[in-house]
Amino acid sequence: MRRKKIQVMIVDDSAVVRQVISSVLKTDSELEVCGAVADPLFAMTRMRMQWPDVIVLDIEMPRMDGISFLKKIMAERPTPVVICSTLTEKGAETTMQAISAGAVEIITKPKVGLKGFLHDSAKVLIGAVKAASKANLKPIQAASVKASSLKVKPKLSADTILAAGKLSILKTTEQVVAIGTSTGGTQALELVLKALPRLSPGIVVVQHMPEKFTAAFSERLNSLCEISVKEARHKMRVLPGQALIAPGGKHMLLKRSGAQYYVEVIDGPLVSRHRPSVDVLFRSVAQSAGANALGIIMTGMGDDGVKGMLEMRQAGALTLAQDEASCVVYGMPREAVNRGAVERSLPLVEVPQAILDYSQ
Numbered sequence: 001m002r003r004k005k006i007q008v009m010i011v012d013d014s015a016v017v018r019q020v021i022s023s024v025l026k027t028d029s030e031l032e033v034c035g036a037v038a039d040p041l042f043a044m045t046r047m048r049m050q051w052p053d054v055i056v057l058d059i060e061m062p063r064m065d066g067i068s069f070l071k072k073i074m075a076e077r078p079t080p081v082v083i084c085s086t087l088t089e090k091g092a093e094t095t096m097q098a099i100s101a102g103a104v105e106i107i108t109k110p111k112v113g114l115k116g117f118l119h120d121s122a123k124v125l126i127g128a129v130k131a132a133s134k135a136n137l138k139p140i141q142a143a144s145v146k147a148s149s150l151k152v153k154p155k156l157s158a159d160t161i162l163a164a165g166k167l168s169i170l171k172t173t174e175q176v177v178a179i180g181t182s183t184g185g186t187q188a189l190e191l192v193l194k195a196l197p198r199l200s201p202g203i204v205v206v207q208h209m210p211e212k213f214t215a216a217f218s219e220r221l222n223s224l225c226e227i228s229v230k231e232a233r234h235k236m237r238v239l240p241g242q243a244l245i246a247p248g249g250k251h252m253l254l255k256r257s258g259a260q261y262y263v264e265v266i267d268g269p270l271v272s273r274h275r276p277s278v279d280v281l282f283r284s285v286a287q288s289a290g291a292n293a294l295g296i297i298m299t300g301m302g303d304d305g306v307k308g309m310l311e312m313r314q315a316g317a318l319t320l321a322q323d324e325a326s327c328v329v330y331g332m333p334r335e336a337v338n339r340g341a342v343e344r345s346l347p348l349v350e351v352p353q354a355i356l357d358y359s360q
Contacts, residue, residue, distance in 0.1 A: 005032040006133045009052035011043045011069070012036075012084060013061045020115050021056060021084070024122045031129060038062075040069035054132045055081045057103070059094050067098050074102040080132035084109055092216040099186045100220070104135045104328060108210045131183045131301035135328045158279040158308060161251050161268045162287070174259045175201045176238055176293050177355055178285045178312070180278030182208040182300025184328025186217060188348055189298075193225045193243055195352035200227055201294075201359040202238035204246075204254055204263060204285070206278045208300065211249035218245045234265040246276035253284035261289065272304035278332070282308025291316030294358045296351060297342070298322040300332040310341035320354055321345045 008031055010021050018036040025031045035046045039061045055073070059066040066083070073079050082105040085095045095106055105128040107121070158164075181188060185207045193203075209217060214231050221229040221243070230236070232244040232252050238261040246252035251271065253264045264284075271277035278297070282305055285293045295312040297305050299322055313319045319342050321333035326348035336342045346354060 003030070006030055006130065007032055007034040007050065007053045008056060008129055009034055009043060009046065009054075010036040010056045011038075011040060011061070011066070012056070012058040013038050014058070014114075016115060017058070017084070017109065021125065024125055025129065027122065028126050028130075031126065040064040040066070040072075043069070044072075051077065052079065054129050055079055056084050056107075056129065057081050057098075059083065059085050059098060067094070067101055070098055070101045070103060074137075078102065078137045080104050080135040080137065082107055082128050082132050092213045095213060096186075096216045096220045099217075100190075102137065102187075104132050104137075104184055105129075106210060106213060108213075127301070131329055131331075134301070134331075135184060136330075137328065158271055158277065158283040161266070161271055161277070161280045162253060162283050164283070164311070174261060174292060175359055176254065176261050176285065176289050177201050177203045177296065177358070178254070178281055178289075178293055179203065179205045179296045179298065180282060180300075180305035180309075180332070181206075181298035182274075182278075182302065182304065182329070182332060184299035188322065188328070190221060190224065191348060192351045192355075193221055193227060193229060196225065196227050196355065198226050198241045200241055200355065202240055202261065203227075203243035203355075204232070204238060204252065204281060205243055206246045206252060206276045206281045206305075208274050208276070208278075208304070209248045211247070214245050214248040221245075232263050232265055235262055236265075237262050246281065249275060251276050251280045253280060254288045255284070256288040272302070274304050278305030279308040281305075282312050286311040286315040286317065289315075289317070293317040294355065295319045296321070296354075297333050297336045298348070298351075299327040299329055301329045302331055303335040305332055306335045306339055306341055309336050310339055313341055313343065318358060319343050320351070322351065323347050 081103045083103045084107045218231040228242040321342040323345040324330040
């Protein structure tokens with residue numbers, strides 16, 4: 001019996017973009033382009049005849065913008081959406097609105113050299129569409145938790161960035177929480193960080209996201225959270241009541257000076273196909289914090305972070321994974337559980353309480 005192909009609709013006002021994305025997706029035998037249209041109104045007409053499994057959506061289009069279209073889809077029939085957005089500061093801010101509305105992935109496109117860029121990024125584009133097709137949209141839409149409800153108690157591996165070394169197991173009073181996530185992680189992180197009170201341990205985060213988008217993402221979270229949320233800069237201190245988000249296109253490592261922690265933000269090759277890489281962050285946490293750390297791996301496709309989380313556990317850190325039922329894509333957490341890197345799995349809504357319990 002032949003496996004049903006993933007049906008993909010492309011909605012973009014650029015004929016070049018539609019043609020290039022179509023040709024890229026057609027190179028994969030598991031994908032089929034069921035429509036490529038110039039704007040959301042054309043898309044809605046086509047979707048009445050055949051509803052796609054995944055939509056690749058531009059933001060700025062005539063007659064109806066992508067965000068309005070996305071909100072309409074999510075209200076009518078929730079469908080995985082991959083945003084194909086221009087890599088600009090303005091585009092990043094708008095794309096964050098789309099992520100908030102329910103989009104699960106971001107693909108960036110430059111203003112010049114578009115055709116060559118999309119062909120060079122074929123694996124990324126195909127991977128994003130496949131990851132989106134597996135997305136479970138219900139958990140994020142249904143999940144919520146309030147800070148007031150929390151009980152405060154009295155591929156290339158990471159070797160290319162940071163060599164494996166002696167693990168830190170000395171327990172100190174300074175604690176750090178390290179979170180790694182990918183597909184679906186923007187909504188999951190928003191839920192977790194919004195629920196935390198100001199008296200929370202310092203947090204370092206790798207969310208797979210392109211350059212420029214992490215700044216807009218951090219600013220959005222900062223406007224919503226009691227804790228401070230910032231895009232990390234080189235040598236920035238890790239402080240209680242603050243979350244540092246690794247900037248897109250850079251690796252972030254945790255370092256220790258005495259009893260204090262800070263981050264290094266550096267260049268380097270892709271690790272586990274990503275930059276920033278969760279594996280790089282988690283390995284650095286194992287080496288610099290050891291038993292003083294809590295590691296959390298959340299929704300995402302692939303296995304980035306699995307090796308680093310195992311090293312964290314071996315160093316004495318508490319390691320947790322988001323459970324399958326609450327993940328948009330149960331990829332990274334599944335691999336971490338299967339390799340013995342995780343001490344316990346828990347629903348997304350229980351993650352904020354676990355962070356506070358750890359810090360007591």
